[in-house]
Amino acid sequence: MRAIKVDLPRNLEFVEVHAISDVHLGSSHCDFKAIYNRVQEIAGNPNAYVVLNGDLINNSTKTSLGDVYSETITPMEQLKQAVALFKPIKDKILAITSGNHEGRTYKADGIDLMELMAIELGIGNRYAKESATVFLRVGEMPPYKKATGKTDVARQICYVIFATHGAGGGRVEGSKINRLVHLANIVDADIYIHSHTHLPAALKQSFYRTDTRNSTIAEVDKLFVNTNAWLRYGGYGEALGYKPASISPPVIYLSGKRKEFRVNL
Numbered sequence: 001m002r003a004i005k006v007d008l009p010r011n012l013e014f015v016e017v018h019a020i021s022d023v024h025l026g027s028s029h030c031d032f033k034a035i036y037n038r039v040q041e042i043a044g045n046p047n048a049y050v051v052l053n054g055d056l057i058n059n060s061t062k063t064s065l066g067d068v069y070s071e072t073i074t075p076m077e078q079l080k081q082a083v084a085l086f087k088p089i090k091d092k093i094l095a096i097t098s099g100n101h102e103g104r105t106y107k108a109d110g111i112d113l114m115e116l117m118a119i120e121l122g123i124g125n126r127y128a129k130e131s132a133t134v135f136l137r138v139g140e141m142p143p144y145k146k147a148t149g150k151t152d153v154a155r156q157i158c159y160v161i162f163a164t165h166g167a168g169g170g171r172v173e174g175s176k177i178n179r180l181v182h183l184a185n186i187v188d189a190d191i192y193i194h195s196h197t198h199l200p201a202a203l204k205q206s207f208y209r210t211d212t213r214n215s216t217i218a219e220v221d222k223l224f225v226n227t228n229a230w231l232r233y234g235g236y237g238e239a240l241g242y243k244p245a246s247i248s249p250p251v252i253y254l255s256g257k258r259k260e261f262r263v264n265l
Contacts, residue, residue: 001187002128004095008049008138010156010256015138017252018042021053021099021165021195022229025085026071026078030058031247035230036085038249043088050092051134053195053227054099054165056082057113061104075105079113083120090121095132099165099196131164133187139256159254159261162189169197171242177201180226191223191252191261198229198245202263223261225250 008015018038024030042048057078060071073081086093098106098114105111118127126132137156162183169176176197183192188209202225209220231237233244252263 001131001133003133003135004126004128005135006094006137007156008136010138010140010154012047012139012256014047014256015136015254016045016048017051017094017136017161017191017254018048019051019053019163019193019195019225019227019250019252020056021227022055022198022231023082024055024058024101024229024231025081026058026060026073026075027231027235028072029231029234030072031230031232034247039085039089042092048092049094050086050089051094051132051161051163051193052086052096053163053193054097054114055101055195055229056086056099056117057101059101059104059113061108075113079117083117086117087121090123093121093123093126094136094161095134095163096123096127097132097163097165098129100167131162131186133189134161134163135159136161136254138254141258157254157256157259159191159259160189161191161193162187163193164195166194166196169199173199173201176226177203180224181205183224184222189222190220191225193225193227195227197226198231199226200228200246200248200250200265201226202250202265221261223252223263225252225263 059075096118102113118124136159140154140156143154169179176199180194204221207222228249250265254261
């Protein structure tokens with residue numbers, strides 16, 4: 001399990017975290033205009049940052065699942081296009097994980113396409129193949145006076161974000177949500193990001209977190225976010241009778257003044 005530490009500026013009053021996955025560059029159903037416009041919006045927004053959570057390229061091969069004959073460009077060109085697409089926001093990328101579509105090449109030949117992409121973007125230290133646990137520090141808490149009368153140093157607010165592409169999920173919404181909330185059984189985090197199932201969704205759960213240093217228990221919220229796909233309806237989804245999925249992307253908002261988070265769909 002990979003831990004990634006990111007310290008953002010103290011003067012940020014809030015941060016947007018855009019979780020981008022399942023772009024499937026190279027698929028004839030990829031809505032490239034929509035994802036391109038979203039990346040450009042992020043590039044122009046000083047408060048916007050990104051988690052790239054797998055299946056950025058479609059990567060159909062002769063030995064894999066998928067229709068290799070309907071690919072609009074080759075896997076190599078897909079990788080080049082992904083690098084070009086995300087290069088303008090490379091400094092805003094908090095973490096990169098790999099998806100099952102990129103995993104086809106690793107399974108066949110031992111070549112990790114997403115690690116190559118991260119290295120090409122100059123952020124190899126932000127790559128985590130299976131999952132990323134991001135310790136994101138932003139803004140600062142107001143200083144407070146201790147019992148001694150001294151004022152404590154203002155500290156940044158730390159959010160723990162666990163992101164993994166995921167697997168499985170089934171046809172119905174309930175099974176997909178179960179995959180999402182199951183992540184809380186793996187690691188204690190504030191925010192969980194799951195992809196793969198193409199269903200944009202979000203929910204909160206309450207949790208009692210223990211503090212062994214101070215021997216206290218605090219009730220906290222956990223936020224669970226499932227990401228969208230950037231695919232228009234058709235192809236294998238239509239052939240197998242899957243429901244059309246919304247491409248509306250979830251955006252997570254983190255306060256830089258207090259420990260507080262929410263999501264918009």
